[in-house]
Amino acid sequence: MTDEPLLRVRGLTKHFPVRQGLRATGLVRAVDGLDFDVRPGETLGLVGESGCGKTTTGRMLVRLLEPTSGSIEFDGRDITHAGRRELRPLRQELQIIFQDPYASLNPRHTVGRIVAMPLQVNGIKPPGGIKARVQELLELVGLNPEHYNRYPHEFSGGQRQRIGIARALALRPKLIVADEPVSALDVSIQAQVVNLLRNLQRELGLAFVFIAHDLAVIRHFSQRVAVMYLGRIVEIGDRADIYERPQHPYTRALLSAIPDVTQLGPAGRIRLTGDVPTPLDPPSGCRFRTRCWKAQDICATEEPALVPRDGGRQATACHFPEVAAPIFEEVPS
Amino acid sequence: MSLSPVEGVALAEIESDPDATMPAAKGVVGRSPGQLAWMRLRRDRTAVVSGVLLVFFLLLGLAAPLIEMAYGIGPREQFQNLLDGFGMPLGYAGGVTGDHWFGLEPNLGRDIFIRLIYGLRTSLFIAFAAALITATIGVVLGALAGYLGGWLDAVINWITDLTLAMPFLIIALALTPTITLRFYGERGQVSSAFGVGVLIAVFAIFGWTSTARLVRGQVIALREREFVEAARASGAGLGHMLFRQLLPNIWAPILVSFSLAVPQFITSEAALSFIGVGLSDETPSFGRMIYDSLDFLQTDPAYVFFPGITIFALVFAFNLFGDALRDALDPKSSR
Amino acid sequence: MDSSEPSPSGDPDDRPAVPAQRSDQDAYLRVHDLRVRFDTEDGVVRAVDGVSFAVERGRTLGIVGESGSGKSVTSLAILGLHDPKRTTITGEISVGGRQVVGLPDEEVRRLRGRDMAMIFQDPLSALHPYYTVGRQIAEAYRVHHPKANRREARQRAVDMLDRVGIPQPARRFDQYPHEFSGGMRQRAMIAMSLVNDPALLIADEPTTALDVTVQAQILDLLADLQAEFHSAIILITHDLGVVGQVADDVLVMYGGRAVERGSVEQVLRAPQHPYTWGLLSSVPSLHGDADADLLPIPGNPPSLINLPPGCAFHPRCRYADRAGSRSRTEVPELRAAGADGHLVACHLSAEERAAFYAEDVASVGVAR
Known part of the structure; x- marks a missing residue:
């Protein structure tokens, strides 16, 4: 495996204009500046709640949606704005699996x-x-x-x-974008499909961008994980980093919100208040600050950059990352 | 979730179709949606009866020259010797005899049966041709507008609205004689093919809007479906998208609208001929015959009866069949 | 949870194998031998086929199953929401001591909303889009409190919105x-179902459409409300994690029948039915070896029209052959398994189950 990424995404952005009649009245910042790489044969899990832009990102990667700005490089070639003819040879190497098994097959x-x-x-x-x-x-x-x-x-x-x-x-293909491929399936069937995809990945050396809202499914499928919130990546790293040493408060909150069969009864969970804000008018500074228990003044004024810690591959966009405390010993505030 | 328990169960049924690894005990191998619709159609008695009637009419129209040969009388032959001094047919019921099954026309003494057969041929030809042309225009414009959207959609919509705003009857009344005059002058003998062509053209200009709107709506509903995106993600071009992916899914409504458009054009042809802007007396047609027969409503009611009852049966059968087809193709929408 | 606490069981008369723990007379909801059939074009759908359970006030029963297992149909039967023309319901459903099966529509409607209420998966389709949220809640209150005037109903609705954690309830009332x-919609839905203090709350996949962080809030809310109003809750879900978090007792359904029943400890910690094992080991977990393959249940859920003969699970069961031809010919009875009140419908003997579980499941599956 070379270290040259198969897919290199820089500053990827998608804004949808909101129209009322003919006048544009606003912008939905669905995806707002993503940077990530996917190496050959590797799986990157994109995880986040509704409205975080993960599905929009997937559609842009296979060019079903036109990016507003930023760049997508596949196999060394810039495909950000390539036309249908230019894309043709690349289509063969870049495919997508959809969420809804009923809508994704032509019934006729x-x-x-x-x-x-x-x-x-x-x-x-x-x-x-x-x-x-x-x-x-x-x-x-x-x-x-x-x-x-x-x-x-x-x-x-x-x-x-x-x-x-x-x-x-x-x-x-060399890379498959899988957009929530198991979330519409029954529990017992989900495992069949996850196993199938894993076997295919091993046998065919496929790279995946695996999009899901379920952190547990992502964990079983991905070597690297990117956590998204309101159009941004808030934390990215190897699986072990994300699941065992999460540094971003949102990652921690997500992990502790998942009901786990191995733990009965209400566990000591971090409880986020409220819902995800609308991407039409995201909060200033750090977008997570409205639901974050650690937020301070700087969070409202200055947007934290996605910076790697300890020179490693784990990067966190937070002013006050949790560097020391391991997960599950956290006292919920 | 929905409140209807039956919906949930129906879903469960779909989801729990026989396991692929189990032997196909239920024998449901490769039954296409089209085959399912065909099965439902065959079980519907109204559909079968009206369908048989339609096939019968179609065969009559197609085989008109053969029938003429067997019957031995042409549509323009006159039997003045069978009329009385006032030009009325001799005998009962408008001169019905073994030789002239439906009797004779007053004044000209032409055979009504063979003129009906040829009239059927003309009417069906005009109706089918007009329906085919309008369906084609409607499907192409509707699919392009629906799939591509944007300014093209806006332009096509605008043209559709414009067409709908034009009063069909007035324009037809104004246009047809003008065109005829332009090509043949004051006294020229108008050929029947020309009259038929003008009628089809008038229908085509006005008739495509409903199909276009229908197709546009269907395509917009399908455009965002994931199987369409899957084809796009594989690099499919416009032709593949429209004709391979989208059209097979909207055949059903197109077919239904086609089968309901044909009887509409039959009556429109009759109506136009009736008010005198349709076909000339030379070309046998339903509208022309009914128009001519009205003068004799009192004196020779049989002359009105035969073309009237035929056009009624034809249009009725078409409409019944169209409805049955809709039920068969889309069983959920109807009941 | 105290495992010596007797769990509810069905009326024991035709099931001698079931030890009667305590009379279910004091349970608020008792369902006995419930059968629901639909007549469809393709045949008779046996959506629920002989299910019994009971829920006391203050306790939560989790009903777990896949699509087509009959879990939602059961809840709709309790609420009397099935179309009587196409549905045949037999068995007993008693809510607060009153029989629901066979009751005239008018009287079931009086029970609904006041004594029992439902929370749906999709609040958007359950709330009417053209009326304000507050008005719908107030209406729901006035249906059962005809004497209440407009202002009282409004006050009650605002209080309920406040109670379910909606900020600025007076302003939200008019939205x-x-x-x-x-x-927020799911909270409003909960407020609406609680406005008449129903003793029984049925929540059908209440959090499936929600994000995990919001799901956590809603589950907390349900638990708080239950503590406050002392209501009996039925939680229908496919998510064993959710069940583990909020349920006291669990009923596992498959192909319209109950295959396992017991306290949450019993069912999730010492599951007895191979289907429950399959569910547990096929769920991806946050713990254990992430690179190990999941252990899925092979095959697909069965068709309710054409249910496999004998044990409905046998075509997908790894151990079906161990039970011999019985698995294909005989429907297993729900009988006592090990601990108090723990019931399972399986042809395997207790020893066999213990051995298989220890060998195949506990080592690789649940405890991953």
Whole structure:
């Protein structure tokens, strides 16, 4: 594995204008200056609550959305504003898996046609023919290749998600953006799909950007984790750093809010008050300050930079990071 | 969640379709949404009866020259010898005999049956051609407007509104004679093909708006669906997006609107011919026949009866079939 | 929680295997042998097939299951919200000593809201978009307090909004649902369901649509309110973590039947049914080896129209063969398993279950 990143994102920003009639009345700062790298074969988990911009980020990475500013470099090439023709060779290496297994498959197409779509769109004729390749893919994701001619409505949610995964794999991509791939599935099915994705990653050496709101799922899938809040990354680091030595108060709050089966009864949790503010009018300075128990005057005036600690790979955007205290001994305030 | 328990259960059913690894005991292998609709259509008795009637009418229209041969009488042949001194057909019920099944026209003495068959042919041709053209224009404009959005959408919407604002009847009344005059002059003999062409053109200009609006709405609803995004993420072009991904999902409403547009054009043709801006007397058509027959409402009611009942049956069958088709294609919306 | 505390059990008459702990007479809600069937075009859906449980005031029962397990249908049956034309309900549901099954619509409606209330997963669809939040809460109050005038109802609604932690309740009273954030909407929904002091609260996936940090707030709120109003709560969820946090007792449902029932300690710490094991070991955890594969349950949830014969779980059960052909032919009864009041519906013997659990689950799964 080289140290050269497969995906390099710098200052990535997406602002949606809010219109009333013809006049723009405001800006939704959905994503506001992201920096991160993904190395080949590595998984970066993007985690955050609703409105943090994680889904918008995923759509920009596969260029379903046009970034407002910043840059996306894939495999050394700048694809930030590349047109459809320029993107064509890259499409094969950059694919997406969607959240909703019901909306993500064309109900009028057979499974064979759905999985073959990326091949056909790109005019690729695999050796042995398209059908053989599709059946190989179906087998790879644990479906019966004989079901080539069936329609999506004949499959269960978990099976449909496998079909979506087979489609994403059809072009042999190097990087897959997985946008909440298991959150719409039943608990017992989630684990099947998580395991499938992990096996595929190991066998095919895929890199993933794994987007989820569930820190526990992210933990089982990602080597690196970026925690987002209101369009910003507040903390990024290796899995062990984030889960065992989180420095940002928000990361700590998120971790302690997750109900864990291994702990019965109300645990000593950090309780955040209120909801996530609207990205239409984010708080000044540190965006988390309105819900942070450590906030002081400087937090309202000065935006903390995402700075690495101890020269390591863990970076935290906080004026008062928790450097010493390990998690789960925290006294909630 | 919704309050309706049945919805939740329906969802559970979908989610718990037979396990892929289990033998396909229920025999649901590869049944497409189209096949399911076909099955529902065949179970619907109204659909079957009206469908059979439609096929019968279509065959009659298509086979008009053959029927003429078998019947032995042409649409323009006159049987003056079978009329009395006032030009009224001899015998009962407008001159119904073994030779002339539906009797004869007063004055000209032409055979009503064979003129009806040819009238059916003309009306169906005009209606189908107009419906096809309007559907094509509507689908293309609607899909482009819906999918691309932006200024193109605004322009197409504006044209749609403009078209809807124009009074169809007045324009047709004003336009048709003007065009005819322009091409044939005061005394020229207007060819029947020209009359038919003008009618189809008038219908095409005014008829596409509803399909365009329908398709636009459907495409906008589908545009944000994830399977459309998946195709975009794979680098699919505009053609693939519109014709491979989106259109197969909106065939159902298009088909229904098509099947309901045909009878509408049949009656419109009849109406235009009736008020005298449609087809000339040369071309047999329903509207023209009814128009001509009205003078004899008192003296020869059979002349009104036959074309009247045929056009009624045809339009009724089309509408019934269109509704049945809607039910079959989208069982949830109707009941 | 004190594990010697007797957990509720169904009426013991046709289930001699179930030791009667204490008479359920004092339980506020008693459900006995509930069966709910829907007639659909494709056949009869047995959404709930012989489920029994009881909830006392001040306690929380968590009902756990996947989609199609019948957990939501059960709660709707208790509230009498099923369309009687398409639904057949048999069995007994007693709320505060009154039979609900077979009661005329009018009387069920009188119970609903006053004696029992429901919190839905999606408050946006449960609140009417064209009326202010406060007005809807006040209306809900006046339905059951016809003597209350407008001002009293308004005061009551503002108090409730304040009680569920909505800041500036008097101002919020006049706002519309779309002006509330997701968490605030769920709070308003809770305020509305509590406005008549119902003794029984049914919460169907109340936090599934919410962010984790907001979920924590709502769960805290529910616990506080329960302590204050001493209400019986049924919490329906697919999330075992949520159950572990707030429930006193747990009912695990699969294919419309109860497969395991007991206190939260018993079910989550010493689970007896292979399906419960599967649920526990397939949930990703924040502890243990993150690189170990999860242990999913193979296959898919069953169709309620075409339920597998015998034990509905047997096609997905790793141990089905150990029970012989019985697993395919005989529906297992819910019977006592080990500790007091812990019930399980499984053909395996207690020794077999203990052995399998120790070997396959406890070592790799739950204790990860």
